[in-house]
Amino acid sequence: MTDWTVLHPFIDGGDPDNVARQVRQLDAGVRKKLAESLRAYEKEQRTGAFVSKRFWAPRMCAMTVAGAALLPSASSVAVWIARNGMREDETGTDVIDLVIEVLLDRRVTWLPDLVDRLALRLPSDRLDPDMQQLVTGLAAHTGIAPLATDGLVYAWIATGHADTSRSSLARRLFEVDGLGPLLEAGDWPRKLADDQSLDRAMLLEGCLYRLRRGGKAADLNGFLLLHKALAPTREEVAKLAEDYEALLAGAHAPTAAMARHELLLASQNA
Template identity: 90%
Template sequence: MTEWTVLHPFIDGGDPDNVARQVRYLDAAARKKLTESLRVYEKEQRTGAFVSKRFWTPRMCAMTVAGAALLPSASSVAAWIARNGLREDETGTDVIDLVIEVLRDRQVTWLPDLVDRLALRLPSDRLDADMQQLVRGLAAHTGIQPLATDGLVYAWIATGHADTSRASLARRLFEVDGLGPLLEAGDWPRKLAEDHTLDRSMLLEGCLYRLRRGGKAADLNGFLMLHKALAPTREEVATLTGDYEALLSNSHAPIAAMARHELLLASQASR
């Protein structure tokens, strides 16, 4: 059995590889016994005085691996990883593979829940490549696609890589703020409009919903471009007359102008 006196020096020395080796074959009882010591250690480190961040971040990575190996639930592991991080600042070394390894070795039933909890912690306004890689790796191990969270939607549009169902990401596209400029920069209006695996009606209705919801002009312009790329038919506009009429009073002039134009064409076609 690995005692805290054996594990502690590897954590304190910022040695995540040896932490992973020490905890690999522990049973549930041994992990539970070490958990309290680990929690106390982290609290002491965070409330104590440090020589410098240089000596702190390696310990954090080692603690991340230890927490992934010892803590009892998806919620506690997700919070622990988010708090202690996945990469050492000084060397740039990450512990993503080690975290996946120790979690895989545990054979716990809550890994799919952990994947979703980590995905929910991804920021919706910037990339967190380390957390995204961890989510991707754990999802591949479980074989279950994660939730289409705001962070995964942002990552999809920012990088072009879908870490869960593209259909699910596309449905959430219209609910995440700040994506408009990325749509325009990445030629996404054309890509989405030409993607026949996505539901066209969902894209059009979602686009109108996003324009109706309002926001900054820079954000809305990307969805105006998507609407233009979709080039709705007169029949589609007629079906969605109420949605277009709701845009006539929009404070963003280009949106109101688009709605008037589409409704006019639809009315002319019906004569």
């Protein structure tokens, strides 16, 4: 049976591989006792006057693995992983696979909840490859798609990889700020308009909703390009006439001009 005197030297020495070996197939009682010691160790290290990043960094990945194996709930594990990280800065070595390994070894029922909690921690304005890889890796093992969070929507548009269903991500596309420039740079207007798995009416209505919200011109231009790629029919414009009319008074001149043009064409064929 592994006790703290056995586990502690591997954490203190920054050895995540041996940490993973020591925490396999432990019963709940042993995990609880080790978790208490682990938390006390982290508190001591983080509050110690001698702590520096160079001293602390090698231990963080080992602690991440230990926490994933020992802490009692999805919420506590998610916080712990986010706080300690999964990559050693100096060497670039990551422990993502080890974290997945020790979590699967536990056979707990809360892994889908953990996937969602980690997905919610993905930033919506930049890529976090390590957290994204952990989310997708755990989702693949549990067989349950993660929530279509802001961070996963951003990652989809930034990388082209849909880490949950594309339809779920597309529905949220119009609620995440800052995506417009990415849409334009990645040829997304054409890709989205041509994607037969996506609901065309949802894309058009979502596009008008996003333009109505307003914002920075650089952001709105991407959605104007999406609207252009969708090339709405006169019938579609007539059906959504109130939404187009709401754009006429907007501060973004290209949006107002587009709405005016579409309404004029629709009225000529009424």
